[in-house]
Amino acid sequence: CSVNGETAEKIIKKSRYKSINATIPYKELVFYNVKTLSETAKLARSVNFVFDNKGYSSDGVGLIYSLLLHGKDPQGKKVLVCGIGGAGRSIAVALANYRSEVYIANRTEQKIDDFIVYYEQNCKNRSLLRKYNGEKCDIVINATALKDGLPVNSAVIKQAVFALDINYGCDTEFLKTARQAGVDNADGEEMLFAQSYFADALVSGVQPEFAEFSGLYKELKQEK
Secondary structure (H helix, E strand, C coil): CCCCHHHHHHHHHHCCCCEEECCCCCHHHHHHHCCEECHHHHHHCCCCEEECCEEECCHHHHHHHHHHHCCCCCCCCEEEEECCCHHHHHHHHHHHHCCCEEEEECCCHHHHHHHHHHHHHHCCCCCCCEECCCCCCCEEEECCCCCCCCCCCHHHHHCCCEEEECCCCCCCHHHHHHHHCCCEEECCHHHHHHHHHHHHHHHHCCCCCHHHHHHHHHHHHHHC
């Protein structure tokens, strides 16, 4: 159910629920109120799923599974993440862990600086994230809620090999720009399904596997 901030905090602190899903704007609130954190959630300062009082951030793994589903392995590639909210931070952390070259663009640049400093202070392997400065990137990701405008100059999107918008169920300006330029693209549908798969795997006590996720997603599309 949808709740306000005060109710959300009470649920996190006092509820007997085995698991809780959290979305915008409560990912950071959950981060500060959950007892223990996964490594990704700690580095991203964001939690969107709680199980057995442990917070997880599945935006990043969902994004990577979506890219792999489209045949776009981000390992070793230059990836631009537009937006440094909870989803953007989780995506940046997951991509860095996956050995991508991660660049970050955001309307407020100070937030990028703050996040990079925090990441470097807390990351064991100290993989560096970078502030975007006009580099040509293979993959461009819109991790903002922006639908009617662009999070970055259109030229940046047009030179990419692949563009992914984490929003779903709507034809955003970001996707239109990519499509008109002939850039392969996708919305956030597969990413959302991947996050559900990740949560189900945790609750079921099994190790998430991309091959299993891919098979399940193909079955879902066939049913539709």
